[in-house]
Amino acid sequence: MYEKILECPNELKILIYTFFVYIDIDVELLKVLFCLILIDTFLGIVKTFVLEEAFSFKKLILGLVSKIAVLLIPMSLALMGKGLNYDFNWFVTLVMDLLIVSDGISIFSNVIAIRTKKEVKNFDALTKLLKTIRSSLIKLFKRFLDTIDEKNN
Secondary structure, eight states: HHHHHHHHHHHHHHHHHHHHHHTTTTTHHHHHHHHHHHHHHHHHHHHHHHTTTOHHHHHHHHHHHHHHOOOOOHHHHHHHHHHHHHHHHHHHHHHHHHHHHHHHHHHHHHHHHHOOOOOOOOOOHHHHHHHHHHHHHHHHHHHHHHHHHHHHH
């Protein structure tokens, strides 16, 4: 029984790799982003204790879930591209790069807060990124619908 439990992570890893290869997401970029998310989370916990803020497992779990949910952005873009037979790889890579930069900024902010023992206002690049992606996709969809209308008329 115990051996079967130990085998599951390898099977899960193979499943995840296969999925990312299918949707053409650079696995190395994903590894970097995942590592940055873990480092940022760890430094966020350290910052909480250094600044003597109340530690909350609920806040930690919500933060981790929201950061993991961010990974759904490039995955959904890649899946949309596959479904529409449209090459979104450049856009997926751009989003991954921006997510990496955003987490890097957050790590720097946490380190500064830990060193100075003062809260540092973080630039919310992620929300701006999400809004930009949303508006870009809406524009793309509208152009697609306009093209269909022109062909039908």
